[in-house]
Amino acid sequence: MLIERLPRIFRTTAYLAATLQIMAVAVAGIVVGAILLSRVNDLVGAQVVETLRTDAQGLAEIARAGGRPALEAAIAARQREGQDRLFILVDGTDRKLAGNLNRWPPELDRQAAGGLFRYVVAQGGVEAERLAAGVPLDLGGGLRLVVGRDIEEQRRFLDGVRWLIVAGLAVIAAAGVFVGILASRYVLRRISSITGTAETIMTGDLGRRIPLAGSGDEMDELAERLNAMLDRIERLLAGLREVSDNIAHDLKTPLNRLRNRAEEALRSPAGAPAYQEGLQRTIEAADEIIKTFNALLLIARVEAGTPDGSMERFDATEAIADLVDLYGPACDEAGFAIRFTPPPAPTWLVANRQLVMQAVANLIENAIKYGGSDAGGSIDLRMTVEDGRVAIAVSDRGAGIPAADRARVLERFVRLDQSRTKPGTGLGLALVAAVARLHGGAVELGDHAPGLTVRLLLPSAETCPQPTAARTHGG
Amino acid sequence: MRILVIEDDRETAQYLVKALKESGHTAETAADGEEGFALAAEGGFDVLIVDRMLPSRDGLSVVKALRDRGDRTPVLILSALGNVDDRVKGLRAGGDDYLTKPYAFSELLARVEALSRRAAPEEQATRYTVGDLVLDRLSHRVTRAGQAIALQPREFRLLEFLMKHAGQVVTRTMLLEHVWDYHFDPQTNVIDVHVSRLRAKVDKGFATPLLHTVRGAGYMIRADAD
Numbered sequence: 001m002l003i004e005r006l007p008r009i010f011r012t013t014a015y016l017a018a019t020l021q022i023m024a025v026a027v028a029g030i031v032v033g034a035i036l037l038s039r040v041n042d043l044v045g046a047q048v049v050e051t052l053r054t055d056a057q058g059l060a061e062i063a064r065a066g067g068r069p070a071l072e073a074a075i076a077a078r079q080r081e082g083q084d085r086l087f088i089l090v091d092g093t094d095r096k097l098a099g100n101l102n103r104w105p106p107e108l109d110r111q112a113a114g115g116l117f118r119y120v121v122a123q124g125g126v127e128a129e130r131l132a133a134g135v136p137l138d139l140g141g142g143l144r145l146v147v148g149r150d151i152e153e154q155r156r157f158l159d160g161v162r163w164l165i166v167a168g169l170a171v172i173a174a175a176g177v178f179v180g181i182l183a184s185r186y187v188l189r190r191i192s193s194i195t196g197t198a199e200t201i202m203t204g205d206l207g208r209r210i211p212l213a214g215s216g217d218e219m220d221e222l223a224e225r226l227n228a229m230l231d232r233i234e235r236l237l238a239g240l241r242e243v244s245d246n247i248a249h250d251l252k253t254p255l256n257r258l259r260n261r262a263e264e265a266l267r268s269p270a271g272a273p274a275y276q277e278g279l280q281r282t283i284e285a286a287d288e289i290i291k292t293f294n295a296l297l298l299i300a301r302v303e304a305g306t307p308d309g310s311m312e313r314f315d316a317t318e319a320i321a322d323l324v325d326l327y328g329p330a331c332d333e334a335g336f337a338i339r340f341t342p343p344p345a346p347t348w349l350v351a352n353r354q355l356v357m358q359a360v361a362n363l364i365e366n367a368i369k370y371g372g373s374d375a376g377g378s379i380d381l382r383m384t385v386e387d388g389r390v391a392i393a394v395s396d397r398g399a400g401i402p403a404a405d406r407a408r409v410l411e412r413f414v415r416l417d418q419s420r421t422k423p424g425t426g427l428g429l430a431l432v433a434a435v436a437r438l439h440g441g442a443v444e445l446g447d448h449a450p451g452l453t454v455r456l457l458l459p460s461a462e463t464c465p466q467p468t469a470a471r472t473h474g475g
Numbered sequence: 476m477r478i479l480v481i482e483d484d485r486e487t488a489q490y491l492v493k494a495l496k497e498s499g500h501t502a503e504t505a506a507d508g509e510e511g512f513a514l515a516a517e518g519g520f521d522v523l524i525v526d527r528m529l530p531s532r533d534g535l536s537v538v539k540a541l542r543d544r545g546d547r548t549p550v551l552i553l554s555a556l557g558n559v560d561d562r563v564k565g566l567r568a569g570g571d572d573y574l575t576k577p578y579a580f581s582e583l584l585a586r587v588e589a590l591s592r593r594a595a596p597e598e599q600a601t602r603y604t605v606g607d608l609v610l611d612r613l614s615h616r617v618t619r620a621g622q623a624i625a626l627q628p629r630e631f632r633l634l635e636f637l638m639k640h641a642g643q644v645v646t647r648t649m650l651l652e653h654v655w656d657y658h659f660d661p662q663t664n665v666i667d668v669h670v671s672r673l674r675a676k677v678d679k680g681f682a683t684p685l686l687h688t689v690r691g692a693g694y695m696i697r698a699d700a701d
Contacts, residue, residue, distance in 0.1 A: 283579075290577050294660075298558070325629055326655055326657070326661075330668045354559045357657060358659040428662075
């Protein structure tokens with residue numbers, strides 16, 4: 001195909017658009033120019049002919065009143081008024097009787113009402129053809145008169161305009177082609193930077209991003225969107241890689257424990273009672289592994305997003321109060337006072353209720369585990385509404401988390417040294433972070449001086465669209 | 476009870492049959508959806524245990540087809556899919572309860588027994604009685620040997636659920652699901668503390684305890700002392 005043999009630049013969308021634009025401008029220019037010229041032509045010719053006709057009528061009056069001598073005198077007088085004034089008076093045999101034209105203009109034989117004609121004049125020894133307008137008049141008795149005016153200057157002016165229009169169109173077309181090529185090259189360059197980035201990414205360098213031109217145009221916007229998409233993909237992949245790495249590492253320990261327990265029982269000389277206890281301990285170890293797997297799977301599911309309809313609208317104050325009610329006795333038992341300070345007004349959330357409750361439950365359980373009950377620990381739940389977000393803060397009076405570790409502990413399997421001795425999967429806060437992300441919220445860790453405050457921020461129901469599905473969880 | 480296990484993994488199916496028989500039930504198996512549906516359609520089972528993913532016809536469609544025929548036999552769905560949404564789908568298809576793999580047999584047994592209609596009192600019953608303990612569902616009053624026992628609303632619901640399943644093992648997960656409507660497993664012993672507080676109110680000062688802990692499984696409320 002011909003189009004495939006064209007240089008690449010002429011096949012771009014930008015070039016096509018530029019070409020179409022140039023063609024539209026050219027057609028419009030030609031149409032406007034043609035109309036303008038014909039109007040000006042008409043106007044100049046018609047106006048002059050009109051004046052000449054009046055003049056001719058005047059001369060006819062003079063001829064009627066004073067006869068030929070008076071007419072010739074009037075012609076001579078008018079000739080003197082200006083170089084552009086042209087006259088010729090002929091008799092029945094076309095012999096010139098008076099006037100400054102050399103011969104009767106044959107063009108006017110076909111234009112009884114007046115029109116344009118050409119005449120020859122000698123200027124400095126050179127004969128030149130000039131354009132004129134004239135009105136022929138039959139004075140009777142074989143006498144015929146032409147009253148004319150030289151319009152060569154106007155013709156030249158109009159020619160100038162015509163040339164200007166043509167030249168203007170040519171300049172517009174040239175500029176259009178130039179701009180088209182520039183625009184195409186710009187677009188091509190931007191697109192090749194995108195394709196280039198895509199190719200690098202395909203070869204495995206996931207960290208590459210499309211450079212922005214900084215102009216904030218639609219190409220930048222596209223690049224930004226694509227970059228955001230790449231960020232998300234990279235995050236997901238990093239998460240996936242991290243999870244598989246961590247599963248390998250963190251499940252080996254409990255799997256090994258499980259194996260040890262079975263072996264230990266098998267080796268025991270005590271026989272059946274030892275087997276029974278060993279099996280019991282093996283089941284416990286298996287349960288721990290299952291728990292970790294479940295938590296991992298749940299995080300993965302949450303990060304993949306939950307299907308529509310799992311979001312419901314619920315009274316967050318009531319839901320948290322229920323949760324505090326569930327944990328109250330256990331906290332008592334562990335030596336904690338648990339308190340819940342609800343916001344002054346009823347607060348609603350549009351969220352996956354089970355997930356949000358599980359996230360807050362994880363925070364309460366962390367507070368029980370690390371909240372340091374020896375010092376008469378207390379666990380404080382506080383719900384506030386700020387900037388269209390519902391903040392659920394769980395605070396304890398434990399050792400807290402150093403500022404440097406706060407971002408890290410939200411990752412999967414990250415356990416700080418002081419927590420390694422306590423039971424747990426190392427996935428509790430990772431789930432909280434995943435739940436926050438799912439709802440477009442955030443998790444903030446802060447200093448409770450002393451202790452830790454974890455704030456789960458979720459968009460409040462007022463800033464969310466109304467859910468279409470009703471409560472969807474099973475009873 | 477006569478139980479039908481529709482499960483394609485032979486080892487799992489045989490293990491379930493054996494364990495159910497040891498628990499005093501009779502059990503039969505079907506290895507795929509079509510066979511399971513054919514057997515279940517013949518009727519005569521008290522509970523169906525249906526694996527969600529089956530060859531030839533998936534578990535949810537078997538349950539749905541049975542329900543469409545007007546068969547109301549209680550169904551426990553077993554699945555590797557444990558999300559709330561998966562649960563909802565399972566219950567919508569007509570399942571009565573949903574258990575995620577891997578599970579403890581004690582949990583499965585407790586749920587199967589809780590499903591059987593024979594053992595459970597009428598859904599509409601206004602009073603539950605276990606020994607000298609009486610719970611009035613309308614007036615929200617609880618008495619033991621004629622003495623009123625003051626309970627918090629949540630304690631009342633906890634006792635109500637236990638008494639509804641009197642003589643049956645009720646697991647911690649079942650309590651969490653039915654009394655608190657949570658579908659996640661807490662890491663701490665939250666339920667145990669609630670039950671021990673309830674036990675203090677119900678059993679303290681009486682010669683025969685009614686609220687028993689079933690080791691490795693859960694709790695049971697029953698009148699006889701053994």
